Amino acid sequence: MTTTTIKARSQGREATRPRGRAAWFVLPATALLLVFFFYPIATIVWRSLTEPDAGFGNYTALLHDGLSVKVLVRTLVTALIVAATTLVIAYPYAYAMTKVRPRTRAVLTVIVLLPFWTSLMARNFAWYMLEQRGGPIERFLGLIGFDGVVLLGTVAGVTVAMVQVMLPFMVLPLYSAMEQIDPRLLDAAGSLGAPRWRAFGRVYVPLSVPGMLSGFSLVFIMTLGFYITPALLGSPQNSLISQVISERVSKLLDFGGAGALGTVLLGVTLLVLFIVSRFGGPARALGGAVTHD
Amino acid sequence: MTEATETREREPVKAQRDGGIGWGLRTAVGLTALLLIAPTVVVIPMSFSGATTFEFPPKSWSLRWYKSFFGSEKWMYALLTSVQIGLLVAVAATILGVAVALGLTRSRFRGRGAVRQLMMAPMIMPGIVVAIAIYGVFIRWQLNGTAIGFVIAHTVLALPFVVTAVSTSLAGYDRTQDIAAATLGATAWTTFFRITVPQVLPGVLSGFAFAFVTSLDEVVVALFLQTPDIQTLPVQMYNSITLEIDPTIAAASSVMVVATTLVLLVPQLVRRERRTR
Known part of the structure; x- marks a missing residue:
């Protein structure tokens, strides 16, 4: 008995020794990211300050070109609407996921995850078909008395599609937060005389705030930088920031101007991440998203 | 630990007694599930369309787009x-x-x-x-x-x-x-x-x-x-x-x-x- 314990302990110590060596394993990937991810992003910021001339010319130009500020505001508003809408839609769904039997929960999880992973292009194409002139959505709206409403090419059309694309990013963090809530707290609130709706509003909802926060920030950030949906379903007349950035790079090779817009976008992203990191952080939410595969 | 397992086990029973989740929540979940799945799935009937446009739903059927x-x-x-x-x-x-x-x-x-x-x-x-x-x-x-x-x-x-x-x-x-x-x-x-x-x-x-x-x-x-x-x-x-x-x-x-x-x-x-x- 004692000999095995001692042996096990010494083996245990041996097992801990190579732990230090495993640290080197992170090097290749770190090097890859530094060269092919962080360096490129740094050059974008750098070029925004140096091309064509050194200084803040690109940034003052953004303020005065009459378009960029409008586009930026439109993008921020759209991202807020998308994040708020997904929150409202995803909350009951995630709540139900914690309440149903395991088998039903598995089905609900697959329903969230499959579109999450199935072809973004296919989904955007589907929205293109649904929203086009003469498409199902226009006909449906016609039936209920809104004649001639075509979503394709409008901010509303982009918003609807983005909500669908972003839903899983809201459901998963919400679910992982709600899963942690002890249902007995609601019983306790009930036994203290709170009606069910008040117990829900005063106990359950506040406890789910971390999930709401990570989901909201995640969707907000991802919507800001989203390109495919606005490019396919939006229009140049009411473009979002990603369209303007792409246009400047691919048509004009204006890395300075596009870089300035990109840097603003990065700044907003980092600001949101910083604010949220004080309450838990979207990295954790993403971890949750992939853990629940 | 045992307490947690106990509630886990008790919960489904209670959920069944309550009839799982209410009809309001059920409808909301159903609609959300539809929103998640439907746009991905509509491309499948579309792919069997016989028309040369993005018309949906298709009026005629064919395998021409797969060909x-x-x-x-x-x-x-x-x-x-x-x-x-x-x-x-x-x-x-x-x-x-x-x-x-x-x-x-x-x-x-x-x-x-x-x-x-x-x-x-x-x-x-x-x-x-x-x-x-x-x-x-x-x-x-x-x-x-x-x-x-x-x-x-x-x-x-x-x-x-x-x-x-x-x-x-x-x-x-x-x-x-x-x-x-x-x-x-x-x-x-x-x-x-x-x-x-x-x-x-x-x-x-x-x-x-x-x-x-x-x-x-x-x-x-x-x-x-x-x-x-x-x-x-x-x-x-x-x-x-x-x-x-x-x-x-x-x-x-x-x-x-x-x-x-x-x-x-x-x-x-x-x-x-x-x-x-």
Whole structure:
């Protein structure tokens, strides 16, 4: 008995020794990211300050070109609407996921995850078909008395599609937060005389705030930088920031101007991440998203 | 611990007594599920359309778009390019990602938290900024429109998924098993291959699948890196909506939906098989 314990302990110590060596394993990937991810992003910021001339010319130009500020505001508003809408839609769904039997929960999880992973292009194409002139959505709206409403090419059309694309990013963090809530707290609130709706509003909802926060920030950030949906379903007349950035790079090779817009976008992203990191952080939410595969 | 298990066990009973969830919530869940699934699924009937427009629902049916997809050199070349790049990305990202996950879970070193966050960054940074950033340096390094350029860019984007999937399965791995194996006389290698690998394999497999699908599905960076000589399937799909209005995209979309679903379900099935065995 004692000999095995001692042996096990010494083996245990041996097992801990190579732990230090495993640290080197992170090097290749770190090097890859530094060269092919962080360096490129740094050059974008750098070029925004140096091309064509050194200084803040690109940034003052953004303020005065009459378009960029409008586009930026439109993008921020759209991202807020998308994040708020997904929150409202995803909350009951995630709540139900914690309440149903395991088998039903598995089905609900697959329903969230499959579109999450199935072809973004296919989904955007589907929205293109649904929203086009003469498409199902226009006909449906016609039936209920809104004649001639075509979503394709409008901010509303982009918003609807983005909500669908972003839903899983809201459901998963919400679910992982709600899963942690002890249902007995609601019983306790009930036994203290709170009606069910008040117990829900005063106990359950506040406890789910971390999930709401990570989901909201995640969707907000991802919507800001989203390109495919606005490019396919939006229009140049009411473009979002990603369209303007792409246009400047691919048509004009204006890395300075596009870089300035990109840097603003990065700044907003980092600001949101910083604010949220004080309450838990979207990295954790993403971890949750992939853990629940 | 026992209390928690007790509530877990009691809960379904209570849920059944309450009739599960109320009809209001049930309706909300149903509608949300419909919103999640429907737009992905409508491409399938569309792909059997007989019309030459994006008219939906189709008035006539045919297999012409599948013929057009599988018979077109352009589409097949795009598909082949995507699969080749995807496989290379999956291999590269899995090797690098497993190494990172091992490094992060099996050692404590300064800057560990920073490395973890660094690995997640490609997931969170705005897609369009990442795309123009990579495009900008790839023009200078002449990696634009090269297969290796695509592989590098997609590996960067796929890494976070592999790291998360593998870290999760390593975190659940009980290391006293290694010690137990060692006390029974197993060498470090035997322990690794007979004890560690079988348990971590499902995580690695899902990492591989996620990486493959990430690359297969990636559009934004690919749109910038494309040249007439090298186009991935999503890029060809994008062009077929914006430039050509070519309904072959419906067949391509259906193939993609079915293929990615299969790729992602396989690791799940492997896992289930193991569990039941």
